[in-house]
Amino acid sequence: EPPRRVGPLLIGVGVGPGAADLVPPRARTAIATADLVVAASISADAIGRAEAVIRAAGDPLRIERLGIDVTGSDEARSASFDGARDALVDQLDSGKVVAFLTIGDPNMFSVFPRIASAVRGQRPEVPIEMIPGVTAFQELAAASGTVVGDDHQSIRIVNVSRDPADVADLVDDTLGRPSE
DSSP states (O other), X not given: OOOOOOSSEEEEEEOBSSOGGGOOHHHHHHHHHOSEEEEEESSTTSOOHHHHHHHXXXXXXXEEXXXXXXXXXXXXXXXXXXXXXXXXXXXXXTTXXXXXXXXXXXXXXXXXXXXXXXXXXXXXXXXXXXXXXXXXXXXXXXXXXXXXXXXXXXXXXXXXXXXXXXXXXXXXXXXXXXOO
16 A cells, blocks of 8 residues: 655646546555545535546545536636635645545646645645646547657647637647748
């Protein structure tokens, strides 16, 4: 059995794209050795995707749900993040190792970076780690036999706004075409 970690420590745990057999071993270890496992959910009685994946993987868990408002107003969404932050800070203040489950990877389209930033704002001394997970595009590429990149291609991951002109400029730049 892996050694227990010493808290306080917040770990963003990527549990993969939704298939129980794609939960990374490092994620399983972090979950098994955490004092508390939490997962985002739209309500206290709703099982979120990350929690469902871990339960399907057969891991005997105690999972605490953190309500994150994804459909309400900006104020309601902010309030839900503040509530999640406060709940995590309370656990971290008691010296716990907290594993925060997220579907896919904690650094890609996840609520974890916002949660981690909020915790860091309240407790800058608390270490925060991330365990990567398999992303949905990797699963889709594998299932469809699509090569995402080979030795004659390059892959770029960039953050762009939702403005189509920004995407067009990025494509033009990548292909060496002058921007309009």
